[in-house]
Amino acid sequence: MAFNGVNISVEAPIENQIQEITYEGVEIYQPPLTLSESLAKYAQKIDFSKTIEADVKKEDVTDENKSDSDSKDAFQSSLWPWDSVRNKLRNAFQEISVLADVLAIAKDKRYMVLDPVPQEPLETKPMVQIYARKKALAGAANVLLAGAEKLKTSQNEAARNRTTPDFHIELLRLRQNWRLKKVSNTIIGDLSYRTAGSKYLQTGTFEVTKAEEDEKLCSPPGSPGGAPPNKPSSALKVSIPSELQGVAYIEVLCQKDQEDLCSASINLLGSGAPSSNPDMHWQQKLEAAQNVLFCKELFNQLAKEAVELQAPIPHMVVGNQIMATVLPGIQLIIALRHSTSAEKKQEKPSPSKSEHDHVLEHSLHQLLREVHHKNTHHPFPHPATGPLGPSKKRMMAGPMAADRYELLEMTKQEKLLEQIVKQAQHFIMRMRTEYVLDTIAKEFKDPLISSHWNTLNSPTQSCVKINISTHGYDAVCRTPLVIHVGEKSLKCICRDGKVMNMSYEPQELRDLIFCHINQHQILAVQALAKTMGWQCLGNSNHLGSGPVEPLGNAASCLLVSPTGDRIIAVRCEPQASGLQVAVAHSPRTDFIPTRLVLERKWEHLGGQFRDVRLDKMEGKNFLHKMELLMASLTSNS
Amino acid sequence: MGVTILAQFPVENKTGPQIIEVLSKRICALGATPQGQFLVDCETFTSVPALGHQRTVHVLHNSEQPATVFALLETGTKTIPLVTDGLFDLLIMKMISFYQSKKHTKTESKGPRFEIGDFSVKLGTVNITSNFKGILVEVEYKPCVVPAMCWDLIMEFMQGFLGSSGPTAPPAFLQNRMQEIYSPIDTIQQYLEHFTIFRKSTGPTMVMRPQQP
Numbered sequence: 001m002a003f004n005g006v007n008i009s010v011e012a013p014i015e016n017q018i019q020e021i022t023y024e025g026v027e028i029y030q031p032p033l034t035l036s037e038s039l040a041k042y043a044q045k046i047d048f049s050k051t052i053e054a055d056v057k058k059e060d061v062t063d064e065n066k067s068d069s070d071s072k073d074a075f076q077s078s079l080w081p082w083d084s085v086r087n088k089l090r091n092a093f094q095e096i097s098v099l100a101d102v103l104a105i106a107k108d109k110r111y112m113v114l115d116p117v118p119q120e121p122l123e124t125k126p127m128v129q130i131y132a133r134k135k136a137l138a139g140a141a142n143v144l145l146a147g148a149e150k151l152k153t154s155q156n157e158a159a160r161n162r163t164t165p166d167f168h169i170e171l172l173r174l175r176q177n178w179r180l181k182k183v184s185n186t187i188i189g190d191l192s193y194r195t196a197g198s199k200y201l202q203t204g205t206f207e208v209t210k211a212e213e214d215e216k217l218c219s220p221p222g223s224p225g226g227a228p229p230n231k232p233s234s235a236l237k238v239s240i241p242s243e244l245q246g247v248a249y250i251e252v253l254c255q256k257d258q259e260d261l262c263s264a265s266i267n268l269l270g271s272g273a274p275s276s277n278p279d280m281h282w283q284q285k286l287e288a289a290q291n292v293l294f295c296k297e298l299f300n301q302l303a304k305e306a307v308e309l310q311a312p313i314p315h316m317v318v319g320n321q322i323m324a325t326v327l328p329g330i331q332l333i334i335a336l337r338h339s340t341s342a343e344k345k346q347e348k349p350s351p352s353k354s355e356h357d358h359v360l361e362h363s364l365h366q367l368l369r370e371v372h373h374k375n376t377h378h379p380f381p382h383p384a385t386g387p388l389g390p391s392k393k394r395m396m397a398g399p400m401a402a403d404r405y406e407l408l409e410m411t412k413q414e415k416l417l418e419q420i421v422k423q424a425q426h427f428i429m430r431m432r433t434e435y436v437l438d439t440i441a442k443e444f445k446d447p448l449i450s451s452h453w454n455t456l457n458s459p460t461q462s463c464v465k466i467n468i469s470t471h472g473y474d475a476v477c478r479t480p481l482v483i484h485v486g487e488k489s490l491k492c493i494c495r496d497g498k499v500m501n502m503s504y505e506p507q508e509l510r511d512l513i514f515c516h517i518n519q520h521q522i523l524a525v526q527a528l529a530k531t532m533g534w535q536c537l538g539n540s541n542h543l544g545s546g547p548v549e550p551l552g553n554a555a556s557c558l559l560v561s562p563t564g565d566r567i568i569a570v571r572c573e574p575q576a577s578g579l580q581v582a583v584a585h586s587p588r589t590d591f592i593p594t595r596l597v598l599e600r601k602w603e604h605l606g607g608q609f610r611d612v613r614l615d616k617m618e619g620k621n622f623l624h625k626m627e628l629l630m631a632s633l634t635s636n637s
Numbered sequence: 638m639g640v641t642i643l644a645q646f647p648v649e650n651k652t653g654p655q656i657i658e659v660l661s662k663r664i665c666a667l668g669a670t671p672q673g674q675f676l677v678d679c680e681t682f683t684s685v686p687a688l689g690h691q692r693t694v695h696v697l698h699n700s701e702q703p704a705t706v707f708a709l710l711e712t713g714t715k716t717i718p719l720v721t722d723g724l725f726d727l728l729i730m731k732m733i734s735f736y737q738s739k740k741h742t743k744t745e746s747k748g749p750r751f752e753i754g755d756f757s758v759k760l761g762t763v764n765i766t767s768n769f770k771g772i773l774v775e776v777e778y779k780p781c782v783v784p785a786m787c788w789d790l791i792m793e794f795m796q797g798f799l800g801s802s803g804p805t806a807p808p809a810f811l812q813n814r815m816q817e818i819y820s821p822i823d824t825i826q827q828y829l830e831h832f833t834i835f836r837k838s839t840g841p842t843m844v845m846r847p848q849q850p
Contacts, residue, residue: 401702
C-alpha cells in the first residue's frame with residue numbers, strides 16, 4: 001500500500017508442472033487440476049488446529065474491515081461442504097493430543113505408572129491333546145493312502161492292458177472328425193450338413209457322454225463267453241436322436257408296367273450295411289446317423305419339387321415314395337427306405353436285381369452335394385456393397401443391360417427331380433439303343449455290325465459308333481454311323497453326313513439300321529466290282545420299280561464285265577435277305593437263229609436276265625458269292 | 638435386342654389419352670397384341686458449385702432392362718454414358734451433397750406396349766413432374782442390330798401406322814452411328830434427346846413436328 005507505483009500480480013504459472021522428461025527430450029506435463037481436485041488440494045493446506053483461533057480472529061476482523069468480508073465469505077462458503085470432515089478431524093486431533101499428553105506424563109514416571117493386568121493361565125491336559133492330534137493325523141493318512149492305492153491300481157491296469165481306451169483320447173479323436181461344443185455340463189455334437197451348405201431344417205445334434213464304468217467292465221468278460229470278435233470297447237458313448245437312428249437309403253427304380261427295368265439303391269456306407277446295434281463303435285454310429293439325415297434331406301427336397309413341378313403327367317408323392325413318368329409306360333420310382341430296428345434289415349429287397357445301376361445311385365447323391373456346394377461357394381468377385389448369392393450371369397446383367405427375357409431365363413434353374421428324370425430318361429434310351437444294336441448284330445451275320453460305345457460321356461448324353469462291314473472285305477467297303485443318344489431322342493449321323501433325328505421308339509432305330517445294311521450291300525458290291533475290273537453301269541438307292549417296300553426303298557445296281565459281254569443286276573430290299581441277283585449275257589454264247597432274230601449281231605443289244613440262286617452258291621457271305629460270280633463270268637470269256 | 642427408333646408424334650390440340658387411344662387402335666388393327674406397360678424415367682442432377690466446372694448427370698431407367706441403371710454425364714464438351722447395376726441409384730443418393738437434383742425435371746414416358754411380329758411398339762405419354770408434354774413412339778425391330786440395315790424397314794413400318802407424321806430420316810443421334818452395332822444405351826440417348834427438347838418447350842401445344850421436309 002505504501003508504494004503505489006508498482007502493482008505486482010501473484011498468480012499460478014500458466015504452464016503445468018513437468019511430470020517426466022523422456023529420453024528423446026519430450027516433456028510430459030501433468031494434466032491441469034480440475035476444480036474439485038484443486039479444492040481438495042487447498043483443503044489439505046488448512047491447519048485445523050488453528051481454526052478456533054481463526055474463528056476468533058475472524059470475528060474481530062469482520063468488525064474491523066468490511067472490505068475483505070466478501071472474500072472471506074467466499075472462502076467460508078467454499079469450505080462449507082468440508083465442515084463435517086473438519087469437525088471429525090478436530091475431534092480426532094483432540095483425542096490424539098490427550099493421548100499424547102497421557103503418554104508424556106506416563107513417560108516421566110513421576111506422576112503415573114503403567115502396570116500390566118494379570119491374566120489367568122489356560123488349563124490344558126497333554127493326553128487329550130495327543131489323542132486329538134493322533135486322530136487328525138490318522139484321518140489325513142487314510143486319505144493319502146486311498147489315493148496312492150487308486151493311482152497304483154490304475155497304473156497297474158494301464159501297464160497290463162495298454163489298449164484300455166481313454167475318454168479324453170477318444171474325445172480328441174471324435175473332435176478331429178466331428179463338430180463338438182460344450183453346453184454347460186454336456187458335450188453336444190452336430191452331424192448336420194449345415195456347414196457344408198445344407199439348408200435342411202432338421203437338426204442333427206447328438207450328445208457325447210462318458211461310458212459307464214460297469215458297462216465298460218462288463219464288455220471284456222463277455223468276449224470269452226460269447227466269443228464275439230474282440231471289439232475294442234469305447235470310453236465314449238454317443239446318443240443319437242431316435243429319428244436319426246437306424247439305416248436309411250434311397251431306392252431308385254425304373255418300372256415298366258409293374259416290372260422292374262432297373263433299380264439302384266443309395267447307401268452311402270457302401271456294401272457293408274451297418275446294423276443298428278447298440279454296441280456299435282461311435283464312428284460308425286455317427287456315420288449311419290449322418291447318412292440317415294442326408295437321405296432324409298434328399299428325399300424331402302425331391303418330394304417338394306415333385307409337388308411343385310408342373311409335369312405333363314403329374315408326379316405322384318405317396319408316403320415315402322415319389323413316382324415320375326420318364327417315358328410313356330416307364331416310371332421312375334424314388335423311395336426312402338428307413339429301418340430303425342435290426343430285424344427289419346432282413347426285409348431289405350434281395351439283391352437279386354442284377355442291374356444295380358451305379359450311375360443313378362451316384363447321380364442323386366452328387367446332385368444334392370452340388371446344391372450344397374453352390375450354397376457355400378459363391379462366384380467371384382464378392383463385392384463389398386453388393387448382394388452375395390446371385391450367379392455370375394446375374395451380376396453381369398445390370399452392366400450388360402440384360403432385357404426382361406434374359407432376366408427371366410436366369411431365374412429358371414433345373415430342379416433336382418428334373419435332372420434325375422432326365423438322367424433316367426437317358427439311361428433308358430441308352431439301354432434301348434444297346435438292346436436294338438445287340439439284337440441286330442445277333443440277327444445279321446452277313447454284314448457284320450459292330451458298335452463302339454464312348455467311355456467318356458455325360459449323365460445325359462452318350463455316343464455310339466457303329467461300323468457295318470463284311471467279313472473278309474473290311475478294306476473294300478465299310479459303312480460308319482454315329483448315334484448320339486440324348487434324353488428323349490436319338491441323333492444319327494450317317495456316312496454321307498446326313499443327320500437323322502429319331503424319337504425314343506426303338507423301332508425307328510431298327511429301321512434305320514436295316515436301311516443302312518441294305519445301302520451297305522449295294523455300295524460294297526460296287527466297290528468290289530471296281531477291284532475286279534468290272535464297271536458300274538448305274539445304281540439307284542431309291543428304286544422306283546418293283547413292289548412297294550414296307551420299309552424304305554429298294555436299291556439296285558447294274559455291273560458290266562471288263563469285256564462288256566456280261567451284265568449283273570443286283571437288287572436289294574431293306575427286308576431281311578432281300579437280295580436278288582440276275583445275270584445277262586450279250587451276246588449269248590450259243591446262237592440259234594430264229595425267224596425273228598436272223599443275225600447274230602442283234603444279240604449285242606442285250607439279252608434276257610436270268611436269276612441267280614444265291615443260296616445254292618458257294619461262298620461265305622454275299623460279297624464272297626459275288627466275287628466268285630464275277631470271277632467265273634470274267635474267266636469264261 | 639434389336640434396333641430402336643424413337644419418334645415424336647404431334648399433339649395438335651388433342652389430349653394425351655386421345656392420341657394414345659387412336660394409335661393403339663391403329664396398331665391393333667395391324668394385328669399387334671398388347672404386352673403390358675412400359676416406363677422410361679429420367680432424373681437430372683447437377684454438380685454443386687464447389688466442385689468447379691458444372692456437370693450434369695442424367696439417371697435413366699428403362700423397364701425393358703429392369704436390372705440396369707443408365708447414367709449420362711454431360712461435361713459440357715462430351716457426354717459419357719454409363720451402364721450399371723441397380724445399386725447405382727443408392728450411390729447417387731449418397732452423393733447428394735455433390736450432385737443435387739434439379740427441381741421439376743423428373744421426366745417419364747410411359748404407356749402401353751405392343752408386339753407385332755418382329756417389332757415391338759411402345760406408345761409413351763411424356764410427363765414432366767406430372768405435366769403432360771407430348772407423345773413419343775418407340776419402335777424396336779428385334780432381329781437386327783445394325784441400324785443401317787433395317788432403317789428403311791422401320792421407317793416404312795412407322796409410316797404405316799403413324800401416317801405422314803412418321804419419321805423420314807434417322808434420328809440425329811443415330812445419323813453417324815448407322816453402321817455400328819446398336820446397344821440399349823443408344824435407346825437411352827435418344828430418349829434423353831427428346832426429353833431435353835420437351836423440357837425446353839413450355840407446353841404440349843408448342844411441340845411441332847420434329848422433321849418436315
